[in-house]
Amino acid sequence: MENKFNLILKTIETKSQNEAQNQAQIQAQTQAQIQAQIQSQFQSQIQSSSQAKSYAQATAESIQIEENNSQTIQQKKQQKQQEKELEKQKYREKRLIIQVEKIVAESFNSYQLRNKINDRFFTKENINSPVIATVTKSFTSQ
Secondary structure, three states, rough: HHHHHHHHHHHHHHHHHHHHHHHHHHHHHHHHHHHHHHHHHHHHHHHHOOOOOOHHHHHHHHHHHHHHHHHHHHHHHHHHHHHHHHHHHHHHHHHOOOOOOHHHOOOOOOOHHHHHHHHHHHHOOOOOOOOOOOOOOOOOOO
């Protein structure tokens, strides 16, 4: 029995050592690739800076850089707007609107109603956390 246990421990140790070696090899390869990319970019920058540029070339490059920057800024703005729209949609999907007559709404206590609803979920469905966070009343469109 102890031999089996020792054999299992040895296989686990060898597997973990093999995994560690594989991870180290992968990290070394990725670092080498990153360093190669950095060197190639650095060399291309050195070559481009060593060449004499005309005024037209310099302005064309700066215009291209500005266009790229403005495009990335626009893309970020669009992403933020899409995220805001998604948040609004999620909120709209979660909310529940109940319309009652004005007379009923006057005697309406939002705190007590929220607690009653959450208590019902607790007693009937065994849900311990609150289901309803807030209850409000609005007199618009009446």
